[in-house]
Amino acid sequence: KQLSHIKTSSPIHDICVSSESSIALAAYNEVKVVSMNGEAMTTIGKHEEWIYCACKLSGDTIATGGKDKKIFIWDLSGRQIISQLTGHSNWVQGIVQIGEDLIASYACGAEVIIWNWRTATKLQTIDIQCCENMYGLHKTIGFDCRRGLAIGMKDGSIRIYPDPLNSTHQFTQLPKHGSNYIYGLQFVSEDILASLDKTEKTLVIW
Numbered sequence: 001k002q003l004s005h006i007k008t009s010s011p012i013h014d015i016c017v018s019s020e021s022s023i024a025l026a027a028y029n030e031v032k033v034v035s036m037n038g039e040a041m042t043t044i045g046k047h048e049e050w051i052y053c054a055c056k057l058s059g060d061t062i063a064t065g066g067k068d069k070k071i072f073i074w075d076l077s078g079r080q081i082i083s084q085l086t087g088h089s090n091w092v093q094g095i096v097q098i099g100e101d102l103i104a105s106y107a108c109g110a111e112v113i114i115w116n117w118r119t120a121t122k123l124q125t126i127d128i129q130c131c132e133n134m135y136g137l138h139k140t141i142g143f144d145c146r147r148g149l150a151i152g153m154k155d156g157s158i159r160i161y162p163d164p165l166n167s168t169h170q171f172t173q174l175p176k177h178g179s180n181y182i183y184g185l186q187f188v189s190e191d192i193l194a195s196l197d198k199t200e201k202t203l204v205i206w
Contacts, residue, residue: 005038006034006038006041008025008027008032008041009027010027010028010030011027011028012025012026012027013026013027013028013050013051013052013053014026014052014053014054015054016054016055016056016062017056018033018056018060018062018076019060019076021035021036022034022035022036023036024044024054024056024062024074024076025054026051026052026053026054026064026066028050028051029046029047029048029049029050029051029066030043030044030045030051031043031045031046031051031062031064032044033076042079044074044076044079045074045079045080045081047064047066047067047068047070047072048068048070049066049068050066050067051064051065051066051067052065052066052067052091052093052094053065053066053092053093053094054095055095055096055097055103056097057073057097057103057117058100059077060075060076060077060078061073061074061075061076061082062074062076063095063103063105063117065088065092065093065094065095065105066091066092067091067092069086069088069089069090069091069092069107070084070085070086070092071084071085071086071088071092071095071103071105071115072084072085073085073120083117083120084120085105085115085117085120085122087113087122087125088105088110088111088113089107089110089111090107091107091108092105092106092107093106093107093108094106094141096141096142096143096149097143098114098143098145098149098164099145101116101117101118101119102114102115102116102117103115104141104143104149104164106141106151110127111126111127111128112125112126112128112141112149112151112164113125113126114164114165123165124164124165124167126151126161126164126169128151128153128159142185142186142193143187144187144190146190147160147162147187147190147191147193148160148162148163149161149164150185150187150193151185152182152183152184152195153182155176156176156182156197157173157174157175157176157182158173158174158182158185158193158195158206159171159172159174160172160173160174160193182195182196182197183196183197184196188205192205192206193205193206194206
């Protein structure tokens with residue numbers, strides 16, 4: 001059943017759980033926290049431009065990225081930015097946690113960067129072409145600790161990097177999903193990956 005119905009004054013591009021009783025929203029260029037019952041909504045802070053992605057890290061800490069090419073690490077309970085990660089050459093369209101202190105982020109049509117988010121340190125850059133659509137909102141990155149980092153390519157294929165920190169950037173490439181870019185990726189289990197091609201209107205289970 002529906003537990004609550006929450007409306008905002010701005011478009012919501014992404015959400016992530018911030019605690020057992022609240023959800024963090026990426027609404028236009030603002031980070032908001034709303035209670036599960038929808039009775040309370042608080043604006044924590046904002047990016048300079050649109051926010052495209054949000055990722056829960058640990059406790060009350062989340063990461064957000066957007067059109068300003070920046071990643072902000074937020075302390076939601078303290079309502080403040082802990083650190084700022086810069087280094088992407090284009091819009092930040094996806095963030096995924098790949099270890100206790102590590103995240104991977106990707107920029108539209110550019111690169112994936114591995115960071116230690118606690119120390120705000122860039123560890124590795126993987127130069128690839130993730131997608132060409134400049135309107136964003138593509139979740140073409142996924143991670144499973146046993147399989148590695150999966151990235152959807154603009155030609156419809158999928159690359160899996162078993163060790164994204166390895167400087168050789170070795171990967172396994174799955175066949176082309178369709179005729180266009182991968183729109184979404186998600187590891188369902190250790191051996192199963194789901195991918196979505198929005199243009200072809202197809203969902204493939206690998």
